[in-house]
Amino acid sequence: MPIINRIAEFHEDMKEWRQHLHSIPExxxxxxxxxxxxxxxxxxxxxxxxxxxxxxxxxxxIINGQGEGPTIGLRADMDALPITEIRDHAYKSQNPGKMHACGH
Structure with a gap:
């Protein structure tokens, strides 16, 4: 199955994860x-x-692949910024003075 189809299978889960992480900035x-x-x-x-x-x-x-070929590395930032979130939405920051605002 193409990777795009496999990703689509848990699209809603990924959306929930993103919103959860947005709500608990550190x-x-x-x-x-x-x-x-x-x-x-x-x-x-x-x-x-x-x-x-x-x-x-x-x-x-470390995620070991199943086949031969090149190795890749993925990197992601997890930290937020010391900014107060003013938007009001369901997944708004629960930590005053902290929010995910830089788009990484």
Whole structure:
């Protein structure tokens, strides 16, 4: 099955994850809830090699592929900014003075 079809199967889950993470913003080196959430999702996907505590609350997950070919690395920021969110929506920041606003 093409990857786009596999991704479409859990589109709603991904939307919920994004909204959840948006609602619990944490600042640099203090992303405990965010890191725990990401680790839990990775384990649900069957990733068993997860190195925690990188730069305090970061992580590295090793996902071994099934075939030959090049290796890729993916990187993502998890931290928020010290900004007060003024928009009012269902997944608004629950942490005053912190929000995900930089688009990473």
């Amino acid at each position: 600042l640099t080196f203090d992303c405990h809830k965010t890191s725990a959430f990401v680790i839990e999702r990775l384990r649900e996907f069957g990733v068993d090699e997860i190195h925690e505590g990188i730069a305090k609350t970061g992580l590295v997950a």
